[in-house]
Ligand SMILES: NC(=O)C1=CN([C@@H]2O[C@H](COP(=O)(O)OP(=O)(O)OC[C@H]3O[C@@H](n4cnc5c(N)ncnc54)[C@H](O)[C@@H]3O)[C@@H](O)[C@H]2O)C=CC1
């Protein structure tokens with residue numbers, strides 16, 4: 363099977379290398395010439411991975427026409443780019459293709475999940491199905507082949523199994539699942555929790571606080587996910603608690619890192635002035651705030667993150683406000 367990975371950033375490169383390691387036919391398409399050249403000429407993607415040596419067989423291109431005839435197209439671009447890139451590839455695709463989504467978040471205007479965006483933008487006769495390849499996985503670790511497990515989630519079990527078999531190897535183990543709603547909501551909202559976790563660390567809070575954040579954050583994810591038709595058990599899996607743990611506790615997480623700076627400075631100003639990285643939780647916080655309000659879903663942690671990011675509330679005040687809410691039963 364021939365796969366094209368759209369996006370020469372950190373996750374696109376790491377996942378393309380998995381396929382190359384598995385001796386599959388794979389090509390990376392990127393818009394950033396420097397990244398494409400770095401992969402082809404130096405077998406590196408230094409912007410994201412410094413001196414890490416990539417599989418020397420891995421190749422990249424800036425020619426989008428390379429998706430013609432592809433069996434699988436894997437979209438590894440930020441959520442904001444999924445809609446335009448799907449419209450672009452829809453005009454070029456010439457047969458039924460499995461589209462793999464790895465992005466975590468929502469469409470910035472319609473609030474759709476990523477699979478919904480892809481199904482809306484790709485013609486039925488060009489789409490076999492959408493498979494979301496998601497779970498606890500920092501690209502920085504996958505690219506150096508550290509043991510990782512993630513899910514291939516799809517409404518089409520056959521395509522999920524195809525993706526599972528293509529990507530699994532001795533350092534990457536793929537499970538399959540079909541709870542698209544629960545899984546995609548889990549991996550989106552955990553980014554807001556990772557910002558919260560970073561903020562709390564930046565403010566100087568330690569292990570007890572992080573454990574509380576992860577535990578209560580999971581409850582919020584379940585509340586939101588089940589409201590929209592996700593299964594509660596999904597949140598106990600890789601796309602729920604798994605992804606929540608990895609992003610709330612890791613120095614690799616850009617969401618955690620953003621939160622840490624905001625907490626340390628007790629202000630969002632420098633983050634918004636200087637950030638150039640993909641920090642999906644920021645837009646997700648805005649969407650979750652709006653949707654939770656419209657649907658009457660209680661999301662106190664997400665709400666405080668929203669207030670910090672978009673309403674000028676002090677991080678230190680938010681942490682305190684979460685503690686002095688009305689007392690209640692845990693469950
Ligand atoms: N980096 C990671 O460890 C993981 C990332 N993800 C998710 O993957 C998605 C992509 O993130 P990263 O690869 O980390 O971001 P990144 O910031 O490392 O790379 C993004 C890449 O997308 C490219 N790009 C942007 N717009 C494009 C367009 N219209 N056409 C083609 N390329 C375009 C950029 O040039 C860049 O190469 C995000 O939603 C993220 O949450 C999920 C799991 C792990």
Ligand SMILES: O=C(CO)COP(=O)(O)O
Pocket residue numbers: 466497498499500553556605608609614615616617618640641642
């Ligand atoms: O989703 C991720 C790990 O599972 C990557 O996290 P960040 O986007 O916060 O770096």
